[in-house]
Amino acid sequence: MFIVLLGTAGSGKTTLVTEFSEWVLQELGLTVGVANLDPGCESLPYSSDFDVRKFVTMVDLMKREGLGPNGAMVRAVEHMEKVLYKLFEGLQRRDLWLIDTPGQNEIFVFRKVGPKVIESLNNVAPTIGVYLIDSELAESASGLVSSFSQALAVKLRLNIPLVMILSKADLLMEDTACMFEDLKFLEKKVIDEQVGSLTDMTLGLIQLFKQLSTAQRVVKISTRTKEGFPELYDVIHESMCECGDLT
Numbered sequence: 189m190f191i192v193l194l195g196t197a198g199s200g201k202t203t204l205v206t207e208f209s210e211w212v213l214q215e216l217g218l219t220v221g222v223a224n225l226d227p228g229c230e231s232l233p234y235s236s237d238f239d240v241r242k243f244v245t246m247v248d249l250m251k252r253e254g255l256g257p258n259g260a261m262v263r264a265v266e267h268m269e270k271v272l273y274k275l276f277e278g279l280q281r282r283d284l285w286l287i288d289t290p291g292q293n294e295i296f297v298f299r300k301v302g303p304k305v306i307e308s309l310n311n312v313a314p315t316i317g318v319y320l321i322d323s324e325l326a327e328s329a330s331g332l333v334s335s336f337s338q339a340l341a342v343k344l345r346l347n348i349p350l351v352m353i354l355s356k357a358d359l360l361m362e363d364t365a366c367m368f369e370d371l372k373f374l375e376k377k378v379i380d381e382q383v384g385s386l387t388d389m390t391l392g393l394i395q396l397f398k399q400l401s402t403a404q405r406v407v408k409i410s411t412r413t414k415e416g417f418p419e420l421y422d423v424i425h426e427s428m429c430e431c432g433d434l435t
């Protein structure tokens with residue numbers, strides 16, 4: 189099974205890959221592989237079984253081609269597409285694989301490389317996305333709904349089962365947790381926030397969100413406190429079963 193970590197820059201993907209891989213190994217005794225697909229990271233907190241930086245790095249492209257960070261990331265993912273087949277040569281058998289994706293997630297997801305990576309993984313083993321909603325960005329009702337709409341765009345683009353989680357639960361405000369868990373409460377908060385002509389659209393997005401997450405339960409994760417790791421493993425497994433990919 190491949191678990192692809194997705195979410196905005198700084199939402200906690202790399203940290204979660206590090207902590208969750210250790211937890212899966214120690215607590216569940218499963219073999220876990222880790223692949224880094226971020227050509228822009230300077231150092232990694234985990235030891236990777238596959239690292240795209242062996243083939244391309246952003247720093248190198250910035251130096252060689254005089255590009256800025258975004259231009260270099262665009263060139264890097266274009267190059268990644270060409271070396272994708274090497275990714276699969278490097279992946280040995282494991283109970284599960286965690287796939288870390290670029291910090292500048294939109295360049296990965298919305299360029300050709302994102303769907304190509306997912307398709308190639310899916311051809312090898314069942315693949316699921318874990319989308320991190322950053323608690324720090326979801327302090328207001330409209331902030332949380334904007335995060336939902338980003339997740340919706342990712343789901344549309346990659347077309348895989350997507351488990352939605354709230355990252356950095358240790359920073360979570362009580363109101364945010366309630367909004368995430370109780371969509372009726374979120375609707376009320378949207379109306380209270382008086383976003384004017386955007387209210388109807390925002391309420392419409394909440395309706396869409398109800399259909400988006402494959403997991404019925406809300407998972408709050410903190411890599412600081414280790415809150416939510418067993419729940420995350422359970423919802424990943426449940427989502428795979430619902431999609432008929434696991435029994």
Ligand SMILES: Nc1nc2c(ncn2[C@@H]2O[C@H](COP(=O)(O)OP(=O)(O)O)[C@@H](O)[C@H]2O)c(=O)[nH]1
Nearest residue numbers: 197198199200201202203291356357410411412
């Ligand atoms: N408070 C808190 N900070 C976190 C947590 N997970 C990650 N971070 C911090 O968030 C920042 C971005 O994390 P990173 O994993 O690099 O995000 P990425 O860009 O999505 O890979 C780092 O400073 C992390 O230490 C968490 O659970 N709680």
Ligand SMILES: [Mg+2]
Nearest residue numbers: 201202290291
């Ligand atoms: Mg990262």
